[in-house]
Amino acid sequence: MLLFAHILVAGLTVPSRATTTGVYNSSKTPVGLPWNTYNYCNAPHVNAAHYTRPAGADAGAELVYLNVVMRHHKTPLRPQRTPDNLYPGENALNPAVGWDCSDFLQFNYGGGGAHVYHSTFAPASHPFLDQMWNGTCDEGQLTAGGLRDAVQHGKDFWAVYHHKLGFLRSVDQSEIWVRTSTEDRTMQVASGMLFGMDPATAERSWPVFTQPSTIDSMVPSYSCPGADAIRAAYQSVPTWTDHLQQNSDLKARLDATLGTAGLSAWSSWYDHFFDTFASRTCNGHTLPCNSTGACVSQEDADRVFAIGDFEYNYIWNAAQNSTTYNQLTFGVFFSELAQNFAAFRAGAERHRVRLHVGHDGSMVRLASGLGLGKLAPLRWPALGSEVVMEVWKTGGKSSALFVRVMHEGTPVSSLQWMPIDDFIGLLQAQVPADILQQCTQGN
Numbered sequence: 001m002l003l004f005a006h007i008l009v010a011g012l013t014v015p016s017r018a019t020t021t022g023v024y025n026s027s028k029t030p031v032g033l034p035w036n037t038y039n040y041c042n043a044p045h046v047n048a049a050h051y052t053r054p055a056g057a058d059a060g061a062e063l064v065y066l067n068v069v070m071r072h073h074k075t076p077l078r079p080q081r082t083p084d085n086l087y088p089g090e091n092a093l094n095p096a097v098g099w100d101c102s103d104f105l106q107f108n109y110g111g112g113g114a115h116v117y118h119s120t121f122a123p124a125s126h127p128f129l130d131q132m133w134n135g136t137c138d139e140g141q142l143t144a145g146g147l148r149d150a151v152q153h154g155k156d157f158w159a160v161y162h163h164k165l166g167f168l169r170s171v172d173q174s175e176i177w178v179r180t181s182t183e184d185r186t187m188q189v190a191s192g193m194l195f196g197m198d199p200a201t202a203e204r205s206w207p208v209f210t211q212p213s214t215i216d217s218m219v220p221s222y223s224c225p226g227a228d229a230i231r232a233a234y235q236s237v238p239t240w241t242d243h244l245q246q247n248s249d250l251k252a253r254l255d256a257t258l259g260t261a262g263l264s265a266w267s268s269w270y271d272h273f274f275d276t277f278a279s280r281t282c283n284g285h286t287l288p289c290n291s292t293g294a295c296v297s298q299e300d301a302d303r304v305f306a307i308g309d310f311e312y313n314y315i316w317n318a319a320q321n322s323t324t325y326n327q328l329t330f331g332v333f334f335s336e337l338a339q340n341f342a343a344f345r346a347g348a349e350r351h352r353v354r355l356h357v358g359h360d361g362s363m364v365r366l367a368s369g370l371g372l373g374k375l376a377p378l379r380w381p382a383l384g385s386e387v388v389m390e391v392w393k394t395g396g397k398s399s400a401l402f403v404r405v406m407h408e409g410t411p412v413s414s415l416q417w418m419p420i421d422d423f424i425g426l427l428q429a430q431v432p433a434d435i436l437q438q439c440t441q442g443n
């Protein structure tokens with residue numbers, strides 16, 4: 001747990017000391033803290049003990065549709081496309097045995113073929129071994145602990161939407177449609193969620209839907225230089241550059257210990273430090289220690305976690321033009337969500353729930369577009385972070401459809417009971433009309 005204050009500067013919160021609570025070293029939130037405390041290792045989610053019917057729902061109202069977007073659970077590291085989040089001398093910054101993933105079988109096989117799974121090994125003779133940790137884990141794979149968290153997540157989901165509300169009837173493809181990114185870890189989390197809902201799914205094949213990795217709207221991974229230019233501009237103004245300046249003491253200490261001095265990927269933001277620290281501590285490793293025995297201190301890690309929240313909130317929510325950036329980079333997914341709800345309204349949806357398993361970049365953009373960042377600064381979306389969009393139908397003659405949104409298991413105050421037309425309007429408002437043109441040709 002750590003405590004931080006946020007001081008308000010020009011509508012932006014800049015991390016300094018004390019008041020925001022967070023857990024970064026265990027999937028289990030300590031019992032002394034509220035159940036819905038921010039836990040980076042394992043976000044709180046909808047569960048039977050804390051679920052309540054929407055305040056606006058009359059006695060005859062019933063749940064009629066669900067659309068869920070979540071982030072995958074924990075991994076040894078969060079790979080970026082380029083460059084990677086690995087330290088330049090990664091091997092030496094880990095225990096001698098490295099990471100153990102021998103308790104997790106990663107299956108990848110062709111339909112009709114043998115059920116092969118792959119086991120990572122890093123031979124002592126490998127000339128590039130100093131760039132990677134020892135042991136049996138690959139960087140972005142789910143860990144056994146991450147799978148356990150996904151299974152529990154699925155159990156909790158089922159306890160509410162099957163046992164408590166009787167809405168979902170069986171874990172069946174006719175009711176549940178699943179989409180993931182093309183990364184193994186999001187599919188592995190989908191498998192954990194389904195298994196948590198019904199262990200019999202372990203004996204079955206289940207299709208999860210993926211878009212082409214080059215244009216996946218959910219990661220998102222489609223190219224948008226127009227948006228990149230807008231973001232580069234708001235990351236070159238003092239509201240952004242000041243925080244790098246103000247924390248140069250911290251940066252110098254981290255560079256000295258971790259060998260990251262002079263690398264732009266590590267100096268343009270704290271993203272990589274955040275990820276390399278939290279991935280370790282969430283999975284029961286210590287903060288990194290170098291070969292001479294010097295370790296990153298808990299105090300410095302706490303500062304990095306607070307700065308990470310500041311950066312996420314700035315880039316996707318608070319910066320001038322961040323709304324445009326968010327809409328350009330996630331507009332395709334917002335459009336798809338709007339289509340899901342419109343299809344439901346038109347009676348054309350065949351499934352009771354659409355479950356999407358994506359990434360932190362999916363969650364922060366969704367949260368921002370839904371207006372959650374207007375209620376409180378957004379934090380770095382935790383592992384297993386969840387947005388559940390419920391559609392309720394009121395009883396009686398004047399029956400109507402309303403949407404209620406839950407974020408990390410708690411109803412969103414501004415989205416507790418919204419007519420479905422308004423909710424679809426809110427989603428559509430996040431879709432730039434000329435998105436392809438603005439992305440590819442700038443403006």
Ligand SMILES: *[C@@H]1O[C@H](CO)[C@@H](O)[C@H](O)[C@H]1NC(C)=O
Nearest residue numbers: 001002023024025026284298
């Ligand atoms: C997690 O960190 C907190 C303080 O930051 C500490 O009190 C607690 O013992 C740690 N828990 C684990 C499981 O390491």
Ligand SMILES: *[C@@H]1O[C@H](CO)[C@@H](O)[C@H](O)[C@H]1NC(C)=O
Nearest residue numbers: 091092093094095096124134
């Ligand atoms: C990783 O294993 C190699 C080969 O066994 C060894 O030389 C190296 O020291 C190990 N890494 C660490 C950090 O001990």
Ligand SMILES: *[C@@H]1O[C@H](CO)[C@@H](O)[C@H](O)[C@H]1NC(C)=O
Nearest residue numbers: 230233234235237319320321
């Ligand atoms: C936001 O966009 C406007 C219009 O392109 C531009 O004039 C302004 O400088 C941008 N602001 C930042 C902080 O980049």
Ligand SMILES: *[C@@H]1O[C@H](CO)[C@@H](O)[C@H](O)[C@H]1NC(C)=O
Nearest residue numbers: 253256257259290291292294
């Ligand atoms: C380890 O960290 C200490 C403290 O930051 C630093 O002085 C030392 O040079 C580092 N050693 C290596 C091998 O990186």
